[in-house]
Amino acid sequence: MINLETPKKFKPLVGQANQVAKEVFRPISRKYDLAEHTYPKELDMLASLIDGMNEGSESGAGAAGVRRTSKDNGEGGNRNGSNLSTVLSIIELCWGDVGLLLSMPRQGLGNSAIASVATEEQLEHYGGKWAAMAITEPEAGSDSAAIRATAELDGEEYVLNGEKIFVTSGDRADLIVVWASLDRSKGRAAIKSFIVERDNPGLKLDRLEHKLGIRASDTANFTLQDCRVPKDALLGSPEIDTKQGFGGAMQTFDNTRPLVAAMAVGVARASLEETRERFAEAGVEIDYAVPALSQPAAIARFLELEAEYEAARLQTLQAAWMADNGKPNSLQASMAKAKAGRTCVDVSLGCIELCGTVGYAENELLEKWARDAKILDIFEGTQQIQLLIVARQLLGKSSAELR
Ligand SMILES: Cc1cc2nc3c(=O)[nH]c(=O)nc-3n(C[C@H](O)[C@H](O)[C@H](O)COP(=O)(O)OP(=O)(O)OC[C@H]3O[C@@H](n4cnc5c(N)ncnc54)[C@H](O)[C@@H]3O)c2cc1C
Numbered sequence: 443m444i445n446l447e448t449p450k451k452f453k454p455l456v457g458q459a460n461q462v463a464k465e466v467f468r469p470i471s472r473k474y475d476l477a478e479h480t481y482p483k484e485l486d487m488l489a490s491l492i493d494g495m496n497e498g499s500e501s502g503a504g505a506a507g508v509r510r511t512s513k514d515n516g517e518g519g520n521r522n523g524s525n526l527s528t529v530l531s532i533i534e535l536c537w538g539d540v541g542l543l544l545s546m547p548r549q550g551l552g553n554s555a556i557a558s559v560a561t562e563e564q565l566e567h568y569g570g571k572w573a574a575m576a577i578t579e580p581e582a583g584s585d586s587a588a589i590r591a592t593a594e595l596d597g598e599e600y601v602l603n604g605e606k607i608f609v610t611s612g613d614r615a616d617l618i619v620v621w622a623s624l625d626r627s628k629g630r631a632a633i634k635s636f637i638v639e640r641d642n643p644g645l646k647l648d649r650l651e652h653k654l655g656i657r658a659s660d661t662a663n664f665t666l667q668d669c670r671v672p673k674d675a676l677l678g679s680p681e682i683d684t685k686q687g688f689g690g691a692m693q694t695f696d697n698t699r700p701l702v703a704a705m706a707v708g709v710a711r712a713s714l715e716e717t718r719e720r721f722a723e724a725g726v727e728i729d730y731a732v733p734a735l736s737q738p739a740a741i742a743r744f745l746e747l748e749a750e751y752e753a754a755r756l757q758t759l760q761a762a763w764m765a766d767n768g769k770p771n772s773l774q775a776s777m778a779k780a781k782a783g784r785t786c787v788d789v790s791l792g793c794i795e796l797c798g799t800v801g802y803a804e805n806e807l808l809e810k811w812a813r814d815a816k817i818l819d820i821f822e823g824t825q826q827i828q829l830l831i832v833a834r835q836l837l838g839k840s841s842a843e844l845r
């Protein structure tokens with residue numbers, strides 16, 4: 443039987459994350475939305491606390507606790523592990539503020555990439571640092587196989603050259619996980635990820651972006667010019683296995699897409715809860731015992747949005763649970779990301795519509811959540827790309843056959 447309740451062992455974690463969201467994130471939410479590019483110094487102490495919570499625990503509290511271990515092989519019954527606990531805590535924290543979660547030291551998507559694929563030696567060397575993820579280039583967004591950045595082996599070092607844009611936490615992180623090709627003639631199989639120290643002289647910050655939403659989070663553009671990194675900064679195998687194709691690099695996404703879906707679920711829940719409170723203030727009562735369409739139109743619309751939210755939430759939990767139980771979850775990870783990204787945008791805009799002027803004004807956070815929502819439908823693969831991946835998997839088509 444499926445038990446849809448939060449596992450008992452994660453309840454304290456979820457409670458703590460909710461408290462942080464309520465008492466730390468929400469009060470400074472508007473401040474850092476307005477003060478774009480200013481580092482939220484309040485997060486320093488919180489980040490240390492989260493490090494403490496993660497230490498000696500299998501369950502991740504922030505965005506980085508997604509390592510798959512040899513125990514995640516599906517044997518010995520179902521287990522709830524770090525992916526599920528991370529997803530649950532992200533939902534709570536993003537109910538508070540997604541831009542602030544993305545600004546949390548040591549909780550970057552680069553950290554998840556390192557946690558997913560690094561060797562034990564690499565983990566020891568680079569663990570405990572804050573890592574951003576640099577895949578996107580001016581000519582390579584959705585089509586990451588079109589990456590032009592190159593990595594050439596020169597003795598005991600790789601030399602990286604190219605341009606990377608829209609790197610979340612790129613200015614503040616200690617490390618940047620850079621995707622580059624070992625040999626552009628060999629296509630996607632030659633694309634590997636490399637850990638670059640932020641203060642590497644070959645990594646030049648070009649500019650920070652001004653954005654629609656998640657304005658507390660910095661977004662950096664870089665040029666890599668003869669950027670030298672040690673040979674063991676390459677994550678995974680240096681071999682170009684054309685049979686495996688993009689498999690190695692894509693493995694990261696199976697873990698990170700449910701995390702982004704969880705961010706979307708958190709933002710959607712914030713909008714729904716605020717709207718429910720506005721309804722209550724206005725004396726509008728939702729009756730779950732009566733069919734939606736027998737109630738006022740505003741309530742019917744609210745119930746529709748709430749149902750979409752529930753579907754997105756369950757899909758996200760399923761994708762994370764599968765990762766914890768050693769089950770291949772590429773399909774579910776993409777489904778969750780597509781569903782939650784779209785739902786978050788629909789719900790946050792729908793709630794503005796339902797709340798009218800209150801929803802649109804800056805006195806409340808509803809308008810901010812609607813601005814923050816859109817990125818969750820874009821980064822880590824847009825909704826359209828996720829749907830393409832889902833279609834390929836369901837129809838058994840390759841990326842060359844269905845593009
Ligand atoms: C705030 C922000 C933060 C970001 N952070 C990071 C980061 O940390 N690291 C990083 O590497 N990148 C990051 N990105 C980049 C992000 O991942 C890309 O923007 C995204 O992958 C889309 O690429 P693109 O913008 O080049 O759009 P394009 O690929 O040019 O796509 C444009 C539109 O066409 C659609 N489209 C493209 N191909 C197809 C197709 N085959 N079928 C149907 N529709 C298609 C897309 O869905 C999209 O709607 C960030 C972006 C933003 C805005």
